[in-house]
Amino acid sequence: MNVRLTAISALLACTILSSAALGDEPVKKRVKAGDGLSIAYDVRGKGDTALVFLHGWGGDREYWKNQADAFATDYTVVTVDQAGHGASGKDRETWTVEALAGDVESVVKDLKLKRVVLIGHSMGGSVALLAAKKLPGTVVAVVGVDTLQDAEFKRPEDVVKSLTAGLEKDFKGTVGGMAAGLLPEKCDAKLKDWIGEKAASRDPAVQIALIKDLFALDQKKAFKEAGVPVRCVNSAGGFPFFTPTAVETNKKYADFDAVTIADVGHYPMLEKPKEFNEKLGDVLKGLAKK
Numbered sequence: 001m002n003v004r005l006t007a008i009s010a011l012l013a014c015t016i017l018s019s020a021a022l023g024d025e026p027v028k029k030r031v032k033a034g035d036g037l038s039i040a041y042d043v044r045g046k047g048d049t050a051l052v053f054l055h056g057w058g059g060d061r062e063y064w065k066n067q068a069d070a071f072a073t074d075y076t077v078v079t080v081d082q083a084g085h086g087a088s089g090k091d092r093e094t095w096t097v098e099a100l101a102g103d104v105e106s107v108v109k110d111l112k113l114k115r116v117v118l119i120g121h122s123m124g125g126s127v128a129l130l131a132a133k134k135l136p137g138t139v140v141a142v143v144g145v146d147t148l149q150d151a152e153f154k155r156p157e158d159v160v161k162s163l164t165a166g167l168e169k170d171f172k173g174t175v176g177g178m179a180a181g182l183l184p185e186k187c188d189a190k191l192k193d194w195i196g197e198k199a200a201s202r203d204p205a206v207q208i209a210l211i212k213d214l215f216a217l218d219q220k221k222a223f224k225e226a227g228v229p230v231r232c233v234n235s236a237g238g239f240p241f242f243t244p245t246a247v248e249t250n251k252k253y254a255d256f257d258a259v260t261i262a263d264v265g266h267y268p269m270l271e272k273p274k275e276f277n278e279k280l281g282d283v284l285k286g287l288a289k290k
Contacts, residue, residue, distance in 0.1 A: 027042065038088060054128055066277070101133075123214050143280065146266050147232065152249055164211065
C-alpha cells in the first residue's frame with residue numbers, strides 16, 4: 001500500500017511539474033550562491049535552449065511578466081531575482097556586478113542547463129556579459145535590453161558623483177526622479193509609479209554600492225571577454241539620459257548588432273510588450289542560425 005501511494009505521489013509530482021514546465025505556473029526554486037546567499041528564481045517551459053532573464057537595478061523578476069509565459073512554449077524560461085532584489089537574499093558583505101554574475105552561474109549550474117541565452121535589462125546586461133565569461137560553452141549569446149549601448153561610453157565623473165550623492169542623501173526621492181526621467185512623459189502613469197515604487201523599496205546601501213560598481217565597470221573588457229555574440233533590443237531614444245546605440249563602436253569588441261523600438265523609454269519590455277516580444281523573437285531566431 002505504501003509503495004502504491006509513493007508511486008501515485010511521484011506521478012502527481014511529475015504531472016504538476018510538467019504542467020508548470022509548459023508555462024501554466026512557474027516552478028519556484030532557490031539556489032545558494034557561492035557565498036551562501038539564497039537566490040530565488042522561477043522556471044517555465046521546455047526547450048533545448050534556455051532563456052535566463054535578468055532584471056535591472058532596483059527591479060525584480062516581475063519585470064519580465066509579459067515575456068515569461070510568451071516564450072515558454074519554445075524555450076525553457078528562467079526569471080531570476082538578482083541578489084539584493086525581490087525574494088533573493090540581501091545579506092552580502094560586498095555588492096558587485098561580478099558577484100551578481102556569479103549568482104547567475106549558480107542558477108545555470110543548479111538547473112544543469114546546456115545551452116543558454118542570457119537576456120539582461122539595464123544593469124542585467126552587464127551582469128550577463130560577466131556571467132557569459134564564467135560559463136563558456138554553455139552561454140551561447142547575450143541579449144541586452146536598453147543597455148550595452150556603447151562600450152566606450154564613460155559617464156562624466158561629476159554626473160556619477162551627483163547621482164550617488166543624491167541617492168545617499170534622499171534615496172527614495174532620487175530614485176523616484178530617476179524613474180520619471182527614464183520614461184517618456186506620455187508613459188502610463190501607473191507603470192511609472194510601479195517602476196518607481198519598486199526601485200525605491202530596495203535597500204539603499206545595496207543599491208548605492210551596486211550602482212557605483214556598475215559605473216566603474218570596464219565595458220570594453222566585458223564585451224571582449226564574454227566571448228559570445230551580443231545583441232540588443234534598445235530604445236530608439238528621444239528622452240533624458242538616453243545613450244544612442246553605437247553599433248559600429250561595439251563591433252570592435254564583440255560580434256554585435258542591435259534593433260530599436262521607437263517611442264519607448266528605458267523599459268521597452270513593459271512599455272510595448274507586444275512589439276518587444278516580436279523583436280526579441282526575431283533576434284533569438286537570428287542567433288539560432290549562427
